[in-house]
Amino acid sequence: MPLAKALDDLQAFLGERLSTAKPDLDAHGLSESYFAPAPPDAVAWPETTEEVSRILQICARHGVPVTGYGAGTSLEAQAQALQGGVTVDFARMNRVLTLRPADMDVTVQPGVTREALNEELRATGLFFPVDPGANATIGGMAMTRASGTTTVRYGTMRDNVMGFEAVLADGRVIRTGSRARKTAAGYDLTALLVGSEGTLALVTEITLRLHGIPESISAGICAFPDMASAVNAVMDTIQMGIPLARIEFVCRETARAFNAYAGSNMAALPHLLVEFHGSPESVAQDAARFAEIVADHGGSEFQWSSNTEDRTALWAMRHNGYYAILASRPGARAIVTDICVPISQLARAVEETQADIAASGIPGPILGHVGDGNFHAILLIDPENTDDLDRAKALSTGMAERALALGGTCTGEHGVGIGKKAFMTAEHGEAWSIMGDLKIALDPGNILNPGKLVPGN
């Protein structure tokens, strides 16, 4: 039994930090979304790079699958152990290793969460801006190429990871990237690993760009008569070079859900939630110029504030959007899907999606990162009703196909995992097989997160 032998070898140096107890296996087999549980055969909690390397050497020798695990917040089953094997939980590798304020960068272990990192940065005047909503680990965020509300200003994980220490399938440890702000020294292995969902390597150190906490922040909200007006206002704002730090769209159903959940008093209309970063003068000027654009597009008065409490309340509402929507259909489970399209196609993509959702009979509020052309549908299904799940899956498929038809992508930020594999040929054609060739080059035994992202199993 190769598995039993591998677990013996692992136990020998991990001791109690290797578990085959059912509660541990079950906890690591769950998904945030609708996928069936897929527990591993064992969970390992390494504390050093060298231990991760030994785990991979042993599992490679015995052909045992290895799946990385951060906070378990991924949405396309990236952390589930589809073929069993060993799940490597990075909970004990959660330190901030080296902070370099003068260079505005930091090296961390993969298990640190974004909130814990920002807590440690608090005294430095610096912050790490990528914010996918969930308090994910930095390792998980790097591996899924996470983004979120601040991407329009600060970019995705692609733009904010400078380098990795990574352990390959055979246990070799490599370093990628550079602490220089740019490099032309060879293939961009860092970018190849970002978004690779643990299928090419397990990362054990991550060097991140940091950003200065803005001197001043203004944030506000406004309503529009329809989606197209809101999107056109955003396009004008971007084209005029007004530097948006956040620009979020919520549909009228989401506004109603906010009202019911948080006692707000929003009109039952599409809204934009907006934030500007800069000096006190520049954020005031940005807000004033944005207000003019909003008015030009028939929007309501742009109510903004640079007061911290007002701003916190605004974004707490947005961040609780998922729970507000979930509460709007008691007993429901949510199927969350995301697509991303060129911004000129966003109004059309949202409107056609809304029409499909309305026809399906399933409640499905929409919200998203309008500055990136990225939006989510939160499809509320009755977990007792298999018809609901089928209809939700059909809606999700329709969204992905529409995104591709409009020149976009089947996922802007949730990743592929198993949920979006069905669309990879349509999106990438022959290039998907090239991804498979790269996978084979780096992991010939296919032990790293098998069954995800690339062709085959």
Add this chain to the structure above:
Amino acid sequence: MPLAKALDDLQAFLGERLSTAKPDLDAHGLSESYFAPAPPDAVAWPETTEEVSRILQICARHGVPVTGYGAGTSLEAQAQALQGGVTVDFARMNRVLTLRPADMDVTVQPGVTREALNEELRATGLFFPVDPGANATIGGMAMTRASGTTTVRYGTMRDNVMGFEAVLADGRVIRTGSRARKTAAGYDLTALLVGSEGTLALVTEITLRLHGIPESISAGICAFPDMASAVNAVMDTIQMGIPLARIEFVCRETARAFNAYAGSNMAALPHLLVEFHGSPESVAQDAARFAEIVADHGGSEFQWSSNTEDRTALWAMRHNGYYAILASRPGARAIVTDICVPISQLARAVEETQADIAASGIPGPILGHVGDGNFHAILLIDPENTDDLDRAKALSTGMAERALALGGTCTGEHGVGIGKKAFMTAEHGEAWSIMGDLKIALDPGNILNPGKLVPGN
């Protein structure tokens, strides 16, 4: 003779667009730098993706090397045909294919130059910001991961290429990336190809992000008593979040060369040349805040203007820096090298480099992109004196080794080619062999630009 057979097959469909005439071969065998000529056996001028695909199918079948060629402005011999074979010159694939102003993106063929592209964009209010100095082709810039004076604000080619159409070594045509502003749909093949120097594929279409021409631009210049003061001023500016669009450093020798070449009247001191983009109010405010920081660090009065003529004169001086420096030693040839370090190490890297250059006896003015930690030494050698070349190479080696010791990279923007291969093991360790594995996975016959970037020949 596989080569003769391949050339016959190519001639059959390229006709006069395949040349084996010596002047054509010689012209394509040159380098902008000190490398010996390395002409191909033939030059092809394809006009379509399908022709590029046929060229690669034929060359793959016969094992004939293929080297892509844009404007021939690369600095590490990337476009030289080290092992002969066929050079594919993209001069006839130089069209802007699709411009999408609403999405602020454009799809071009690889042979369009950045100046020609910006000329075509002029009426749209948009521009393509990456500016390496030379009027390189977009294809060449993508393949070397070019950057330049505007990188501190707009990023490198890594940040501005959204996707490719690319022809693989076996002639298969793939598409990478997405027109969506972000995607999490699989491995980042686009980033893998950017900076790959034609060793993984020939690109036949490139989709680029565009940016709005700023409403207002302010630019100015100031002197500092020493390099460290200038760098500290830049670090404070970045940390305060003042959005620099350009920030260039020139050393006192460069200032003297400007004076002699262009009749300027700069003090013989290190200088910063700076630019801000934004609204009329914001660029004035940025300049005023920057002036305060300069004064805090002992710099001279920051003389700035938002007048177009003043600004053009300032950047013409900077862009002519290479020629001004070359003119400062009549009859000299220039060896140009570049390194990039974390910005906290920049003053040290420059000062130690200056000491080495002074000790060598070779004139070597320094200038660079200080906001990125990237600088160039322009080493002026007597072409008749082989000792000079040896000393210049030793200086270049010392710079690369120092960059690595300080946590930086052996090249920030010129790339690897053959000139920086010697430092790849020191910079990447085992990761360099991984680059070799990826090369083999995509080009098993090693026909694409053999001898460059990756291990082996």
